Each structure stands twice: as C-alpha cells, then as structure tokens.
Amino acid sequence: MTGRLTLAATPIGNAGDASARLREALSGADVVAAEDTRRLRDLARRLDVSVTAELIAVHDHNERDRADDLVARAQSGQWVVVVSDAGMPTVSDPGFRVVEAAARAHVTVEVLPGPSAVLTALALSGLPTDRFCFEGFLPRKDGERARALTALATEPRTMVFFEAPHRVAATLAAMADAWGSDRPAAVSRELTKTYEETRRGTVGELASWADAGVKGEIVITVAGRAAQAPTVESLVDEALSRVAEGERAKDVVADLATTAGVPRRELYNAVLAARGDRQ
Template identity: 45%
Template sequence: MSGTLVLCGAPIGDPRDASPRLGEVLASADIVAAEDTRRLRRLAHALGVTISGRVVSCYDAVEGARAEMLTEQLLAGSTVALITDAGMPAVSDPGYRLVAAAALAGVPVTVVPGPSAVTAALAVSGLPSDRWTFEGFLPRKGGERRSRLHGLAAEPRTMVFLESPHRLAAALRDLADVLGGGRRATLCRELTKTWEEIVRADLAGLVAWATDGREIRGEFTLVIAGGGGGARAGGDAAGSLARAGGGAGTTEPTAADLAGAVARLAGAGLPPKDARKAVAADYGISPRQVYDAVIAVRDAGTAEPD
C-alpha cells in the first residue's frame, strides 16, 4: 500500500500563522522534503516541533531527481511532507514536478492549507477580486518583460505579480509604460513581517515611490487592476487622473485637461513621453493629440498679452 504526499503551506512571515496540523505533519512524516532545510528547522523550532523523519532538500535545481526518488518512497508506503520556504508548494515554488509524478503513479496527494502571499495581497489591495489571474514573476530581460506585458494590456481581470527587490523599479517602469501610468495598483512588501508595507496608488505613483532614493528591500507582491472599466473603478483608490477630475469617461477633454494630466504623471516620476502615452490610453485618444495639447497649453502660457 502506498503512502501519501502531503503538501504543506508554510507561513509567509509570521510563524504564528501556521496551523496546529502543520506541526503535526512535520513531526510525524517519514520524510520531509524542504526547499531550504535550514528554514525548515527554524520553522520547526518556532513551532516547538521535533522532526523525527528524514529531511531531504527539494529546491528547483534538484526537484526532478528528487521527484523520482520520493515517488519510489511513496510507493513503498512512506508519508512524505513537502514544504517550501513560504506559502504553498508548486505556486511559484518547487513542487509541481513531484505532485505530477506522484499523481501519475497513483499515489494519494493531500494538502495542509496555509498562508499565501498571492491571496493575502489580493485581499488587502482594494481591487476587484471576484475574477483575477496570477502571473508570477515577469521575465528578467526588459524586452521579454515588455513583450509579456503587451500581451496582458487588455486583460480584464485583476492581475497579481511577484517581483524581486533588484528588479522592482525597472518592472514598474515597464508596467507604467505598457499598461498606462494611471492604472490602479497596490504594492505589498513583506506581508505579515515586521516591516510590512502596503502602497495603494497608480502605476505612475508606484514608479515614483520606488525611485525616490529609498533602499528597495524585501519580497514584493504587486496587484494591478485589469484593463477596461475595472481599471479605474472604486472610490479613493482611483488613479491619478480620476483623483484630479479627468480621465476616462470625460467625453471631450480640453487641452488644459490633457496637459494637466500629463503634468501630474510627470510630477509623479513618469518620463514625459510615457506620461503622454498613459494619458492617451486613459482618454482613448492618440498620443499625438495629447502632445499637441501640451504644446498648445505651453504656447498659450508664454504668449504675449494683448
């Protein structure tokens, strides 16, 4: 008779978020496969748990080989607990290959549900959460990242991304450029940890936040409104154009409306060209029309009085 693979949701920061069942499984499993064995032992210590079974590493680079070995152990009757550094295994973490191998072999797979940075960020974002999509990490290279974002520009559902601290500013600039600086977004840093921070703004505002000279540290989850009507719905959290009284829904914006919107986004840190693109997308007009409006307002302001 085969054993059981138990997927264990780990706390994303505060160990007090762990369930009593997680401690029981870690203490009783024949094998505990961990993304980082040192973090596992620190968590076990925080939970007051003694791991009696065999501990093996199961990180990205070795998961394929470990999946074969662990499946053999499962078929031999062992209970295997799989735990990653934080959150749920297989969700932007190792685990998919082991689950697939165990399922293919007919081994029972069950789960100890636990915290998730993805759903936690979605819940606190203040953005529509009835329909949403998880996009994980964006590509590292700028060209590939912008290509991916162009494919998501018309996505109507709220989108959730993960991002590393050293790529955050570049990713936010590309997001503002491709999706529009006025797109509503919420940035969550270090959820449930001592330095937890939640920033609700639009993408232009987040670019300004990330490039104001602060040291970017920690783990980030980014929630972005979908395209279309949902991108700007919702009270005080609306983007910079809506807060200023302009934006989509204004049928015939004046040159002053357009120039003022560009000035506000540029003041928030978005390059002028990107600001004009964002305003054009927000009003459903061409960037050239926005540019002409900016020039007209500038020329009017410098004209000789009659």
C-alpha cells in the same frame, strides 16, 4: 503498502500562522522534502517542533530528478511531506513536479492549506478579487519583460506578480509604459511581518515611490484593463453580421442599442451607411 504524500503550506512571515496540521506533519513525517533544509530547521525551531524525518532538499534545479523517488517512498509506506520556504508548494515554488509524478503513479496527494502571499496581497490591494490571475515573476531582461507586459495589456482580470525588491521600480515603470501610468495597482511588502506595508495608487505613482528603494519580499497587484464602453462604431459589424444571417435591421438595432446604451437612431443610420458602402 501506501503511505502519504502531503503538500503543506508554511507561514509567509509570521510563525504564528502555522496550522496545527502543519505542526503534526513536520513532527510525524518520515520524509520532509524542503526547498531549503536550513530554513525548514529554522521554522521547526520557531514552532518548537521536533523534526525526526529525513530531510531532502527539493528545489527548482533538482525537483524533476527527485519527484519519482519521493512518490516511490510514499508508495512504499512512508509519509512524505513537501514544503516550500514560505506559502503553498507549487505556487511559484517547487512541488508541481512531485504532484505530476504522483498523478502518473495514481498516488493520492493531500494538501494542508495555509498562508498564501498571492491571496494575502490580493485581499489587501483594494482591487477587484472576483477574477484574478497569478503571473509570478516577470522576465528580468528589459526586452522580454516588455513583451510579457504587452501580452497582458488587454487582460481584464486583476493580476498578481512577485518581484525582487531591487527590480520593483523598473518593473512598475515598465508597467506604466506598457499599460499607461494611470492603471490602479498596489505594492505589498513583508506580508505578515513586523514592517508589513501596502502602498496603493497608480503604477506611475508607485514607480516614483519605488525609485527611493524598496526592501523586503514584494508582491505587486495590478488592476486588469477596464472594460471599454461600446460605441456606435463598435456595434456596426455585429449588426451587419446579424442582418446577413436573416434578422431584420430594425430589430437588430433595437436590441443592440438597448443592451449597449447607445442612441438607436444613430446606430441605425450607421448600419444603413455601412450597408450602402459595402454593396
């Protein structure tokens, strides 16, 4: 007998964003695995939903131990609903271990989609949304944070981070040190709540603004590294490699110059000079 295992997105601030499917799940589940059962009860009260399910606390510190039991309950015929404090379970919140255990046991997982702080902040940022990555919380220690930011220095996609309000200024300053103070960024706080705010600017400007203190739940969105325009010097090695594979130098230069928008004669002379140096 197989029950149901459901991941349900919860509002990130405004209870009015709760879906009809979330209400149905909370009122009809046999088991609700919540990151914080007190917050779950408060959400149910605000939604005017009666939760008769068994409530189980599932958080970062115990999810690994409880995942198999939740899956076993679904296998036995119970409807198990997994929720986080806000947004989609598994996205910087508990839920991943449960899905992992369900996959091992070949138990189907359904998702009730809904609010997402990551996507909401990305949409508000004014930064490119065609390609992005979610980096969660950066390390708290200065050295580890600096190393993490250095590793992301050449990331071309828009990056989304969560951060605690008391660390926002230091994090933005560290981003300015690692990537340059002129990198475009946005800071969103209290998304969907009464005092929602999004500030846009460079990481340097936002770091100065944050020095006065920032309150609320924070999402930082930062532009990826801008593509570097090709130069004659950067194309020489590619040209020589193609020539070594049998292509004519003039044909290679014509192709690369047209594609990259660099002067053909200048590139041809640079290739000839490099060939002479390497012979």
